[in-house]
Structures are given as C-alpha cells and as structure tokens.
Amino acid sequence: MATAFDPARLPPPTQFKRRRVKPWDIVAKVLFWLLVAFVLVYTIFPFAWAFLAAIKPNADISATPTRYLPSEIYWGNLEYVFNQRDFILALRNSIIISLVTVGVALVVGSMAAYALGRLKFRGRSVILYIILAMTMFPAIAILGSLFEMIRRFNLYNTMQGLVFTYMTFTLPFTVWVLANFFKAMPGELEEAALVDGSTPFQAFYKILLPLALPGLVTTGLLAFIAAWNEFLFALTFTNTYEARTVQPAIASFRGSTQFDEPWGSIMAASVVVTVPLVVLVLVFQRKILAGLTAGAVKG
Amino acid sequence: MSQHVPAPAPVVPVDEPAIRVSDAPQASWAKSRERLAWLMVLPSVLIVALVAFYPLVQSFRLSFTNARLASSRAVENIGLNNYRFLWESDTFRTAFGNTVRFTIISVSIELLLGVIVALIINSQFPARGLVRAAILIPWAIPTVVSSRLWAYMLNDNYGVINDLLVYQLPKTVSWIPFIGDNLAGIFPDEKIAFLARPNLALPSAIAVDVWKTTPFMALLILAGLQIIPGDVYEAAVVDGANKWKQFWQITLPLLKPAILVALIFRTLDAFRVFDVIYVMFGYKVETLTLSIFTQQTLVDGDRLGRASASSVIIFLCIGVFVLIYTRLIRVEET
Numbered sequence: 001m002a003t004a005f006d007p008a009r010l011p012p013p014t015q016f017k018r019r020r021v022k023p024w025d026i027v028a029k030v031l032f033w034l035l036v037a038f039v040l041v042y043t044i045f046p047f048a049w050a051f052l053a054a055i056k057p058n059a060d061i062s063a064t065p066t067r068y069l070p071s072e073i074y075w076g077n078l079e080y081v082f083n084q085r086d087f088i089l090a091l092r093n094s095i096i097i098s099l100v101t102v103g104v105a106l107v108v109g110s111m112a113a114y115a116l117g118r119l120k121f122r123g124r125s126v127i128l129y130i131i132l133a134m135t136m137f138p139a140i141a142i143l144g145s146l147f148e149m150i151r152r153f154n155l156y157n158t159m160q161g162l163v164f165t166y167m168t169f170t171l172p173f174t175v176w177v178l179a180n181f182f183k184a185m186p187g188e189l190e191e192a193a194l195v196d197g198s199t200p201f202q203a204f205y206k207i208l209l210p211l212a213l214p215g216l217v218t219t220g221l222l223a224f225i226a227a228w229n230e231f232l233f234a235l236t237f238t239n240t241y242e243a244r245t246v247q248p249a250i251a252s253f254r255g256s257t258q259f260d261e262p263w264g265s266i267m268a269a270s271v272v273v274t275v276p277l278v279v280l281v282l283v284f285q286r287k288i289l290a291g292l293t294a295g296a297v298k299g
Numbered sequence: 300m301s302q303h304v305p306a307p308a309p310v311v312p313v314d315e316p317a318i319r320v321s322d323a324p325q326a327s328w329a330k331s332r333e334r335l336a337w338l339m340v341l342p343s344v345l346i347v348a349l350v351a352f353y354p355l356v357q358s359f360r361l362s363f364t365n366a367r368l369a370s371s372r373a374v375e376n377i378g379l380n381n382y383r384f385l386w387e388s389d390t391f392r393t394a395f396g397n398t399v400r401f402t403i404i405s406v407s408i409e410l411l412l413g414v415i416v417a418l419i420i421n422s423q424f425p426a427r428g429l430v431r432a433a434i435l436i437p438w439a440i441p442t443v444v445s446s447r448l449w450a451y452m453l454n455d456n457y458g459v460i461n462d463l464l465v466y467q468l469p470k471t472v473s474w475i476p477f478i479g480d481n482l483a484g485i486f487p488d489e490k491i492a493f494l495a496r497p498n499l500a501l502p503s504a505i506a507v508d509v510w511k512t513t514p515f516m517a518l519l520i521l522a523g524l525q526i527i528p529g530d531v532y533e534a535a536v537v538d539g540a541n542k543w544k545q546f547w548q549i550t551l552p553l554l555k556p557a558i559l560v561a562l563i564f565r566t567l568d569a570f571r572v573f574d575v576i577y578v579m580f581g582y583k584v585e586t587l588t589l590s591i592f593t594q595q596t597l598v599d600g601d602r603l604g605r606a607s608a609s610s611v612i613i614f615l616c617i618g619v620f621v622l623i624y625t626r627l628i629r630v631e632e633t
Contacts (some may be wrong), residue, residue, distance in 0.1 A: 032419075036430060039416060043433045046510065047440060049459060050448045066462035112343035121336040127344060134351050136621065138571040140590045141614035144597050144606045145357035146350070147368065168350045175343055200335050229441040231574045232590075236598055247443045251578045263451045270444040281439040285432055292515070293522040 047278070053267035054078060061264050077268035087269060089241040090249035094273070097159050097245060098227040101166045102220050109174035110216065114204050116175065117182030118190070128179070134172035139232055142168070150237055159243045165233045170223040177222075177291065181215035182208065218291035221284055225277060246273045355614070362608035367601050374604075381608035391609070393584060394592040397501060401576075401588060402569040405505045405512075409565055410558070412509065413516030418546075420517070421524045434514040442511060446578035449507040455492040465490055497585040504576045504586055508569065516561050523557020524550070563624045567617055589613050 053061055054077055056070040081087055115121070116128055146165055155161030185208065193203035209216075231247040238244040250273065253266050281288055362381055366374045385391045420431050437445065452459050469483035493503045527550065535545050573590040580586040582595050589609065597606035 032422075032424070035415075036419060036424070036426065039419060039430060040433050042510070043437055043514070046445070046448055046452060047436055049452060050444075053451065062457050064457055064462075065466060066457060066459055068459075108342045108346060111339040115336040115339040119332055119336040119339075121333040124336070127340060130352075131343075131347065134347055136567060136617075137351070137355070138567070138613060138617055140571050140573065140593055141610045141617075142351065142354035142358055143593060144603050144610055145354040145361060147597060148357070148361075148366075148603060149354060151368065165350060167346050171343060171346055172351070200332055201339075204339075225439065229443075231441075231443050231578075232594065235577075236594060247441055247574075250441075250447060251443050253447075261451075263454075266447055267451065270447060274440050274444050277439045277441070278436055281435050282432055285435065288435065289431075289518065292518055 047274070050267045050274075051271055053263055054271045056264065058264050077264040078272070080265050081268045081272060086241045087246075087249055087253075090244055090246045091273070093159060093241070093243055094228055094245040094247075097162050097166070097243075098224050100159075100163050101170055101227040102223045104163065105167065105170040105174045105223050106216055106220055109171055109219075110178055110209065110212070111204070112175045113178030114182050114208060117179040118185075118208070119200070131172045131175050131179075134168075135176055139168060143232070143236060146233075147236060155237075157238045157240060157243050161237055162234060162243060162245070165237060166227050166230060169230075170226060173226075174219050174223055177219050178212065178215055181212055185211060214287065217284070218287040221280065221288060222291050225280075228273075228277065358607045358610050358614070361604055362611045364604045366603040366607075368597075368603050369601055377604070381605045382612075384605060385608055385612065390584070390587065391592060394587045394589050397586060398570060398572070398588045398590075401501060401505060401508075401572055402566060405508045405569050406562065406565045408505070408509050409513045409516045410562065412513045413520050413561065414554075414558075416513065416517035417520035417524055418550075420521055434517060436514075437511050438514040438518075440511070442574035443578050445507055445511045446575050449503070449510070450494060450579050453493040453503055455490050455495065458490075458493075460493070461490040494579065500580060500583065500585045504572075504579055507579070508572065508575050511575070512565060512568070516565055519561035519564070520554065520557055523554050523560075527553045559624060559627060563621065566620055566624075570617055570620070571613060 052068075052070060055073050055075070056067075057072060057074040057076075060067045060071055060074075112131075116124060116131075146168075150156050150161050150165070153161075155164060189207055189211070190200065190203040193207050194200070198206065228245075229247065230245070231251070234245040235248045235251070238248070241249075246269075250266070250269055253269055254262070363376055363378060364374050365377050365380075416430075416434060420427055420434075440448075453461075455461060464486055465488070469486045472482040473479040475482060491499070493499050531549055531553070532545060535549055540548065571590050572588050573594065576586050576588055577591055577594075582591060582599075590613065593606050593609040593613065596602050596609060600606070
C-alpha cells in the first residue's frame, strides 16, 4: 500500500551519456528548463508576494506602477496584526482545536486501525467499507443537521463543538490510512509478544504502536493541516472569538477604513497563519508525500 | 470527507488481516481477540455514527420538512415541497450551473497541468527535489489564504497580475527577435477588473483553484508514474518508438488507474466548492455554487428544511460521480 510514493525509489539523478548533441536536443533542453522555471515561479511566487506585502510599507503596496521589492522593511502591519485581540484569540482557538482534534483522532483511530488491520473479526470488512465511504462524503451534505445537533447539545460557538464536527473528516481518514499501515507490518510481531505472555492489547500499545510512529506522525500532520485549514464548519458553527478560528478570521479581516482593503495587514495575518504550515510541510516533505498518496495506487 | 484531508485514495481495500485468528491454537484466544477487536473499533464506530451517519440520515429526513433553526413552531412534514421549490428556483439553477461549470473546467485544467508537472518531476534533472518541494507550497496554504492572496494579486489598480500583463510581459517579450513585437501585441492595453467584471469572476475563482489543487493532482499522477516498470520503455526503445509515441502508447494507458483516482477526488472536491469562492466573492449570483447556496439558505435564511434538500441533492450528485467512476475503474481492471 504505502509504497505508492517512495522518494527513495526514484531513479538516480542525471546521468550524462556521451553522444553527439543534435540541435534539436538543445532546443528541447531549453524548452524543458523554461518549463521548470515557469512551474517554480507559478508555485512559489504568490506566497513570496504575500510575504513581501507583509513587510512592505503601505505606500509600496498601493503604488502604481507596481513596486516589486519593498523600499524599506516595515513591521507596522505585523505589529498591527499581533495587537488585534481577536486575531490572537483566533490563533489560540485554532491551535487548541487542531491539536485536540489530532489527539482524539489518533488515540481513537489508531485502536480501530489496529483492530481493522491486524485482527480478524466478524463485521470487519463492513466497517472498513463504511469508513472508506466516510472519507469521501461531503461536509456540506450534513451541514444543516450538524448545526441542529450542535445547538441541541449546546455546543454552538464552542471549541468542543468544532472538535466534535472535525471528527467527520479527520477520524475516517486516520483509521483508513493507519489500518493500511498496521496491515503492512510483519505478522510475527504480536506472536512474539503473545508468547511472552502479553495480552493482545498489550501487544498493541507496547509493540505495534511504537513501531507505527512514522505512520502516526504522517496521519497526525495531515489531520492537523486539515483541521487548521477548515473553513465551512468554523464559519457556520461559531459567531464570536470565543471559538472562532483563524480561517474565518482571515476571511473577514478588515482594516481601519471601509473603503479600501487593508492588503498589508491581511497579508501579514495570512503569512502568520501560513508560515508554520509551510515550514512543517517542507520539513516533513517525505512523510507528507507518502501519506498523501498512501493507498492511492497499487504498489 | 476529503474536502480538507487530502485523499486517502481507496483503491486497495485492506482485505486480508495479517494474522488469521483461525491459526491460533486455542479457540478461547480467538474469542478474546474478537472481543478485543470490537472493543477497539467501537469508539471510532460510535463517533463516526454520531458525527456523520446520523446527521446524514437526518439531512434526508429534514429535507421533507419545513424545519427552521430558530423557531419553536412545530415542524411539519411538507413532502417534496422543498425539492419543488429548488427545482423552480432560478437562483438554485444558477448555482447548479455554476457548480457544474466550475467542476468541469477546473478539473480538466488541473488534470492537464497535473500530468505535465508529474512528467517533469518524474524525469531526471538536477533540480527535481526543488520542484517537488515547491509544488507542496500551494497545497499547504489554506484555501482562505490563497483566495485572499489571489484577490490581492488580481486587484484592478495595483494588483501584480495586471502589472505583469500590461507592462512587464510585453516589455520582456518584445526583446525576442522577429516575432517579439507581435507577441507583445497580444497582451491587454489596459488593466482588467478581474474580480468586478461578472464574466471574469468565475474564471478567476477557477484560476485560484487550479493553482491550489494542481499539486495534489500532480502528486497522485506522479505516484502512478513511478510504478511503471522501466523495462517497458527499454522494449519500446528497442522497437524504435520515440518519446512522443512512448507517452501515448505506454505511459498514458498504464497511467489510467492513477488518473481515474485523481479525477475522482478532484471532482468530488470541486463539486462542493465553498471556501475559494465564498472568500473572494461572498454571495454573488455570478459565482453562486451549490454549497454557498446551501450555507446561506441555512445560516442567513434560517431554512433548515430547504437547506437540507439542497444538501441531499449535492450528496446524490456526488454519489452518482462515485458510482460512475468506480464502474470505470472496474471496467479498466477486467
């Protein structure tokens, strides 16, 4: 399963073969590098642009013709953002909600994944298929009924309410990916533990769980990113910064004047909530690539 | 729900558990294991039942009623009235049309670009790791942020896209010998109000979606490319097939399963598009989609029943997609 993307299996980098260079080869090479350059600029430029806007003086932002590099480094917009009480609250809420969501999904999900991946019991494949179906179904299909439920349980505008609803997309995903992960581990592991007199549950948390750490990190990261970036539920099920997260906060970020969008502070806030993610993703690149495509292709 | 979580694409169900309980020497072991398995699965099953299954059933039920959120009035069964209302509503039809257009156009462009990017990363060149890391950036950026960021870049007065189109690019291409001046002529003379012009609103949203989600498409297709064994190509080279021929006759056919999986996930995602458009345009007719219609009907209109009917329609459409695609995959396999 998870062999779908394994950077270690990539062919070795360029091996230059000696042969006569034809003019067409040179043209093809130039076009190829232009294409590579274009892809790099296309993917990186927008975020770099946001970053530049966050540290540009406001006069640079509204300058025509466009001023590409800041005339000086200006911290005003970042300062403004960090002095906004609502934004700080939103940041706090996002951190708490995402971490708790990941924690619950991993604890509850890893147990189910172990059972589904390594134990045989009646009803197993039915549960697997239901979980799989749940990973695909649209949040919007249950928005109204979830809303009603949230209000009935008095969870409207609370962090608990958001954690609860975030289970709809994090838990099935966690169970599915981890079940595949557990299944791929060698079979003798628990048998050794059972010979030593451990119960199957001890075999799970003493032996398999530590071995599953890479899988837990990958799914945890992906679930964290999903919870951090969630917008629809956060927008619909909260109305104040008691529980509102950064995404709706950024969506409704307004400056001091109503006539013009305060792009400097919007971009500063955007950079603040995005930089941790981009760093995480780049640091854990391989794990994320493997997790993203886990089970996608028969390997 | 893969709207937020990147798809745990499901082609290979976990069929055989690693340990067969029947192999165990004692029947009591098997029994205790079965009990343990159920105990371990139970919390997840209960949570999924509570946050997904029950609400889904509830959506269907509520769609036949006139329920509201903030009302103590008794809920009445009104049969198919909600569906009839939606069927006759011009707004709903517009939303439906916009959603279909958004889905078809954005997914097609993403597929094309995704294949190109995947082929680039899969070929051997020194900066490959850099490109692979770079394409993860749009994927990692929250949709809300991408939407605001692109709204800033597409701004008609000082947006950088307009500056590039009107000043920088024509200046750059005019240096190209012979054809430079003609090339420069195809760029617009005046800045374009991408977000304010009704006919450019949906295309702008599509552009943002393409930027944000092509990486995901590319990564799924790349995973498919990497399992194509190299000896297939060696045989083709021996037969004298050039690169172009190799792509159409070997790569593409072998890539079909991966492409189908990628298409399923992107289509499901695109069809329920909410964040990108809501953040850029809010509630506007030109860019109204089914999800925005549903959310607004629920929150601003306080029509729980009608919103549920709209939810059910989205759910059914997505169900049909899934059926069609899984059929296609099965046909491919036999």
